[in-house]
Amino acid sequence: MxxxxxxxxxxxxxxxxxxxxxxxxxxxxxxxxxxxxxxxxxxxxxxxxxxxxxxxxxxxxxxxxxxxxxxxxxxxxxxxxxxxxxxxxxxxxxxxxxxxxxxxxxxxxxxxxxxxxxxxxxxxxxxxxxxxxxxxxxxxxxxxxxxxxxxxxxxxxxxxxxxxxxxxxxxxxxxxxxxxxxxxxxxxxxxxxxxxxxxxxPSYGELFKTPKLARQTVSLMFMAIVQIGGYFGLMNWLPQIMQQSLGLSVSGSSLWMISTILGMSLGMLFFGRILDNFGPRFSYGLFLLASASAVFLFTLVKNEFAMLLGGALVGFFVNGMFAGYGAIVSKLYPRHVHSMANNLVINVGRAIGGFSSIIIGFLMDVGNVTTVMTYLSFSYLASFVVMMTIKEFAKTRYHQTPENVKI
Structure with a gap:
């Protein structure tokens, strides 16, 4: 077995x-x-x-x-x-x-x-x-x-x-x-x-059947939109932003990708550990506030080494949180709607968060790097505020009611 x-x-x-x-x-x-x-x-x-x-x-x-x-x-x-x-x-x-x-x-x-x-x-x-x-x-x-x-x-x-x-x-x-x-x-x-x-x-209505559940589901979708929007902003625009503002040749290179993905992977592993040990409110609170700070501090990058290090650090916090969605959604909802709940939260995040590239492109046209980083920073702060409204996040552990469903 x-x-x-x-x-x-x-x-x-x-x-x-x-x-x-x-x-x-x-x-x-x-x-x-x-x-x-x-x-x-x-x-x-x-x-x-x-x-x-x-x-x-x-x-x-x-x-x-x-x-x-x-x-x-x-x-x-x-x-x-x-x-x-x-x-x-x-x-x-x-x-x-x-x-x-x-x-x-x-x-x-x-x-x-x-x-x-x-x-x-x-x-x-x-x-x-x-x-x-x-x-x-x-x-x-x-x-x-x-x-x-x-x-x-x-x-x-x-x-x-x-x-x-x-x-x-x-x-x-x-x-x-x-x-x-x-x-x-x-x-x-x-x-x-x-x-x-x-x-x-199974029914999608079960994810919204009470006001509390509806708020929880919508809140999780909002967090996923910010999460995936930030990811697209990091991977699609950050190298180009740094190249235009600082003329760093490393932008868009395989070295940038490797350092950023390495940071993301380490962030996921760390986030998974603290999620299991300290619960979602502490874990997401820490990473959301750190992401809000990290993306804004990235504007201080002045050389190629700092860009690689900064990319890994930003990736660590910005995408490290992604590891938690599957875990918390599976713990917050009954087993017989697990697939629906997980797919709804993440794929709404993908569909709407994907427009982040368009928004950032517009902000680059009308503003500058600071404008973009301020937008991303406030996005993470907004996600932090929404996260704090999810009462179930205050629990350090979840108890899954034993169930047997079709596998």
């Missing part, structure tokens, strides 16, 4: 890693697509927007289906969908095809996140969920690094179409899960821990 649980944990974490791996292919190949198809920057940017809306739709649909019919089954389907849609980009020769395929890939990716977190929550003790959620987040960072390495080899030699063929890699996870982890064995494993059968039917 324990072996089966470990396999589920590994499958969920590796699946999330391949999710980020294949999504990063788009960012890394976008300049090549622009040149190859002769499209404008606006058209290129719309590809990411369409992908984000696909994620929102996929999160809503697959979150419901997973909680109703079983997370393990739908986990394999979402991996299969975004894998085939990504690999099919090999045949794309026009923008219409790209839009359709990226929308489908977004649907699969958006569905996968919440299902993977739900699987982790079902086989992980509540007291260790922060740490496990951190591992899940770090897997995504590792996926980004592998994507960058693969792109550096394939793009100059074979072109962007061949890079997307590697979207078939998640099929290996599907095969592994299919042949090594079974629904009936996992259900028996849960029963052996004193769980009982529950018959609740």
């Amino acid at each position: 324990e072996k089966n649980k470990i396999l589920v944990q590994r499958a969920a974490i590796i699946g999330s890693g391949t999710d980020d791996l294949t999504n990063m292919f788009l960012s890394l190949s976008l300049s090549s697509i622009i040149v190859d198809l002769g499209i404008s920057n606006t058209q290129a940017g719309s590809i990411s927007t369409i992908t984000n809306f696909g994620m929102l739709l996929g999160g809503l649909i697959f979150g419901y289906l997973a909680d109703k019919y079983g997370t393990l089954k739908l986990f394999k389907i979402t991996l299969l969908l975004f894998s085939l849609a990504t690999a099919s980009m090999f045949f794309a020769t026009n923008m219409t095809t790209i839009y359709v395929l990226r929308f489908l890939a977004g649907i699969g990716t958006g569905g996968e996140y919440g299902i993977a977190i739900s699987l982790l929550a079902k086989v992980t003790p509540a007291s260790k969920m922060g740490k496990m959620s951190a591992y899940n987040g770090v897997a995504g960072m590792v996926g980004n690094i592998f994507a960058a390495l693969l792109a550096s080899i394939i793009l100059p030699t074979l072109g962007w179409n061949y890079l997307f063929l590697l979207g078939l890699l998640p099929l290996l996870i599907v095969a592994w899960v299919h042949f090594n982890v079974t629904d009936d064995v996992l259900e028996k494993s849960l029963e052996s821990h004193g769980t009982v059968e529950k018959t609740e039917k």
